[in-house]
Amino acid sequence: MAVGFSSASLRLMGTAFGSAQAKVRLVGLILVACVAMFFLFGSGRHVSIGSMLVAAAMVGFGCLAMFRARGGVVQDAAESVVDAAHSRTVTRSKPSTRATGRRPAGSARSELAAALASCRSAFVAVGLFSGMLNVLMLAGSLYMLEVYDRVLPSRSLPTLVGISILLVILYCGQAFLDFVRARVLVRIGGALDEALGHRVYTSMLRLPLKAGREGDSLQPMRDLDSVRGFLSGIGPTALFDLPWMPIYLVIIFMFHWVLGVTALLGAIVLVVLTLLAERLTRQPVSAATLSGNRRGGLITAGTRNAEVVAAMGMAGGLASRWRDANLDFIADQRKVSDVAGSFGAVSKVLRMLLQSSMLGIGAWLVIEQEATAGVIIAASILSGRALAPVDLAIANWKGFVSARQGWQRLTKVLAAMPAENEPMLLPAPNASVTMQNAMIAAPGAQRLLVQDASFAMEAGHGLGIIGPSGSGKSTLVRALVGAWQPVSGRVKLDGADLDQWSSQERGRHIGYLPQDVELFAGTVAENISRFELDADADAIIAAAKAAGAHDLIVSFRQGYETEIGEHGEALSAGQRQRIALARALYRDPFLVVLDEPNSNLDMDGEQALIRAMLGVRERGGVVVIVAHRPNVLAAVDFIMAMNQGRLHEFGPKDEVFAKMFPMLRPVASSNPPLRPTADSAPVAAGIRTGGGN
C-alpha cells in the first residue's frame, strides 16, 4: 500500500508542480516515507513526535517547492494539475472533442461523468493536499500536549522556544497547502466549465425547439454556474476532510477509550444532523429555484416590452404580479435559510458542547489518574478538529444541494439534447424540396397545428403560401427549414431527410426570414454573415445587393460596421426586414423561405424583394414565401392555400387562383416574364396576372 501510495503521490507531485521540479518530487518521496513511518511506528506519546516530523517534512517540501520554482509555482501547480488531467482525457477521446466541445452522441450521464472524470487526478491531488493539511492540523493540539506534558514539568525554556518555532513553520506550511488546494479547486471548476460550457450553450439554443419555452431558458447555464461555484468554493474541502474524521477519532481513542467513545458519539450525532439537513433542504431548494425562475421571467418580459408598459401604464399591474412572485421567492429562500441556519446553529453548539465534555471527562480522567493534563487539552482540540468538516459541510449544505440539483437538471437537459453526430457530408442540394405527410406540433406540445402536409418543389420554382391568420403557414415553414421537427412525416432536400445534415451544414443551404425578425447585437455585416467566423466580405455585399439593402446600409454612418444593438433596435422595422432578407440570401442558399418578409416594406423594398426572389429562382434555387399582401406573389409560380392547419389548395398559381377566385378572370398572359413587370406592383396584380413560367 505504501508503495502504491508513494508512486501515486510522486505522479501527483509531478503533475502538481510541472516538469521542472524533480527535486520537489524527491522531497515528496521523503514526505511519503515520513507519513508511512508515522502510521507504522507512531503510537501513544510517540504520535506527537512522529507527526511533528511528518509535518516538518511537509513544510520542507512546501518551502522547497516555493523557492525552487522560478516564478508562479503555485499558479503552475494549480493549473498544471487541471491541464494535465484534462489533456489526458482529451488524448483518450477524439482530438476534436475539446476544440469543438462536441462529443459523440452517447448517454448524457457519461458525458457529464467524463467531464468530471477529466478532473479526477486533480481531485486526487486535492485529496492529497487535504491529507497533508489534516496531518498538519494535528500540530496545534500536539503542541499543547508537549507544552503541558514536557515544557511545564521540566520548566525548559529552550524546549518551549524550539517547539514554538516548529509550530510557526508548520502553520506556514498549512497556510501554503490550503492556498494551493483552494487554487486547484477553483481551476477544477474552470476546467469543468470549459469542458461543458459550449455543450450546455448549444443545448440551450436547441432546447426551446424541443421542449417548448416553458421555464427559464437560462437555467442550464445557471446550473452549470452553481456546480462550478460549489466546486470552486470551500464546500468540497469539507468532503475531502471528512475521511480524516476516523483518523482523528482513532488518535483520541489512543489517548483514552472513554474520550474516544465521547468523540464518536458526538460525531454520530453530527452526521445524523447532516443527513437531516440534507432531507429537509432538498425540497425548499428546488422550490426556491422554480420561484426564482418565475420572478426572473417577469423581469425579462417587462424590460423587453418596456415601451408597451410605458405607453399603456402597465407598470402597476406587472409590478403587482412581480411582487407576488417575489414574495414566493423570498418565502422559499427563507425556508432554505431557516433550515440551513438552524442546523448550523445546532451543530456549532453541539461541537462546543462536545469539546467541553471532552475537557470535563478529561479532567475526571486526570483526577482518576488515568490521563495527563496535556491529553485533556489535546483531545478536546482534536475532537473539535475531527468534527470541523461536518460543521463546514452543514454550513455549505445549501450550496451543495443546489449544485447537486443543478447537476441533475443538467444531466436531464443534456440527455434530452444529445450532441449532434457529424454525419457524412452530402453534396449541396440543387434539385428539390419535398414535404411528405407532415404532422406538425409546437415543441413540447401535443396539439397538431398542421396536418398531413405534402408537396414538392423543383429547383427554379417559387411557392407562395396564403391563408387566414392562424391557419398554420408559419408552422409549416418552421418545419420546412428544420426549426421544428414534424411529429411524423418527412421533409427532404434532394431526397435526403433534413436530419441527414448537421444543423450547421444544413444551415448553409437554407435561408430563412422569420415572421418576427430577430437580429442579434453586433454589426450589420456580422448579422448578414450569420456571425460566421470566416465571413466573406464579397458574399456579404452580394447578399446585401441581392436583398436591395446595399444602398441602405452604406447610407448608415458606419456602413456595414454599424452596430445595430440588442435585437437590432437601432434600425427601423423595414430596415431590419431588409437586413434579415440579406442574411437569408447570404452565400446563395438553395432553399430560401420568407415568412411575411414584406409586412414592413415600402414600395421600393417590395420591388427589391420581388427581384431577390426572382434572382433565387434564376440561379436554380427554390423560394417559398408566406404572404398576406399579394404583390409579392408575382415572383412565384406555385400557390399553396392553407386553412385550419391543412393544405386547402396546392398547384400552379393560375390553376389555384382560378379555382379559388373564379370571378377573377386572368387579364394578363399566363406566362409572364421572370422579371417583375409594372403590373406586378398593384395589390391585386399578383392575383390577376397569375401565371407560372
Ligand SMILES: Nc1ncnc2c1ncn2[C@@H]1O[C@H](COP(=O)(O)OP(=O)(O)OP(=O)(O)O)[C@@H](O)[C@H]1O
Ligand atoms: N409556439 C406555439 N405553441 C403553441 N401553439 C402555437 C405556437 N405557434 C403557433 N401556434 C398555434 O398554431 C396555429 C397556427 O399558427 P401559425 O403561426 O402557423 O399561423 P399563421 O398562419 O402563420 O398565422 P399568421 O398569418 O397570423 O402569421 C395558431 O392557432 C397558433 O395558436
Ligand SMILES: [Mg+2]
Ligand atoms: Mg405566420
